[in-house]
Amino acid sequence: MGTLQVGGTTLGVKNTSTNKIDLSNVGDDSVIPASAGSSLVLVKSSQGFTVDNQATTSSAYIENCFNSTYRDYLVYITGTMGTTQGHLYFRFGNSSGRNSNSNYFFVIKGYDSLNNSRQDYAQAVNSAMILNGVDGDPSQLFDRFVIQLTFHNPQASGGIVYTGTCSYPRAGTSFFTNYIGGYYRVEDYSATNMQLYFSAGSGTFNFQSYGIKTS
Numbered sequence: 001m002g003t004l005q006v007g008g009t010t011l012g013v014k015n016t017s018t019n020k021i022d023l024s025n026v027g028d029d030s031v032i033p034a035s036a037g038s039s040l041v042l043v044k045s046s047q048g049f050t051v052d053n054q055a056t057t058s059s060a061y062i063e064n065c066f067n068s069t070y071r072d073y074l075v076y077i078t079g080t081m082g083t084t085q086g087h088l089y090f091r092f093g094n095s096s097g098r099n100s101n102s103n104y105f106f107v108i109k110g111y112d113s114l115n116n117s118r119q120d121y122a123q124a125v126n127s128a129m130i131l132n133g134v135d136g137d138p139s140q141l142f143d144r145f146v147i148q149l150t151f152h153n154p155q156a157s158g159g160i161v162y163t164g165t166c167s168y169p170r171a172g173t174s175f176f177t178n179y180i181g182g183y184y185r186v187e188d189y190s191a192t193n194m195q196l197y198f199s200a201g202s203g204t205f206n207f208q209s210y211g212i213k214t215s
Helices: none
Strands: 002-006 009-013 040-051 072-081 086-094 104-112 117-125 128-134 144-152 160-170 174-184 193-198 203-212
Touching: 040 072, 040 193, 072 160, 104 128, 117 128, 128 144, 128 160, 128 174, 193 203
Parallel strands: none
Antiparallel strands: 002 009, 040 203, 072 144, 072 203, 086 128, 086 193, 104 117, 104 174, 144 160, 160 174
16 A cells, blocks of 8 residues: 555555545545546535525525635526526625626527527626526426536636526426526626526525636
8 A cells, every 4th residue: 555645644545456545534624636536616505595586685695606716616506496487687796785787798598398499688787697487387396497607707807707508497388498608797896796586486596606626
């Protein structure tokens, strides 16, 4: 058995054909290099919270989901929908509050399960759409959704860009899958937070943001 030094801790390295590393003696304060583990670091996790249609007051405000440590982020949003149809929007925020100036640009393009083309888009608006006309039917087990987003540059100068996918039901009769993307065009804006809200309806959400390591 050989040894490997990680964060001041000596690890036992088994000399096997699969080159497995024995991590049983790693302390809580040890640092595992990216080459020995995931390139993603959990930055924020918020589970089972309500998203409603009160954009300026009670609807979900996720704080500290971005920071200055990472340039790029992967965000997963999942959950269940209520029975009132509405659009889901987001906007950035920081210590100064929820940002709603007219600098959001977005595009949504995809298909439903009947092979109908679906799309929405806007520019120079005060929030960005993620889901277009979503609602659920829990009696038919048809009320869950998945959103995956990659954000670039949320805390540096030059604007914030994102891209991703989403899948969700509508009215208990059809299923949508869309490609989504957008841009927040403001110089030197440092986003740390995100707010989620509906044009109508509500849902129960889960949120995880991961910083992407560059070394």
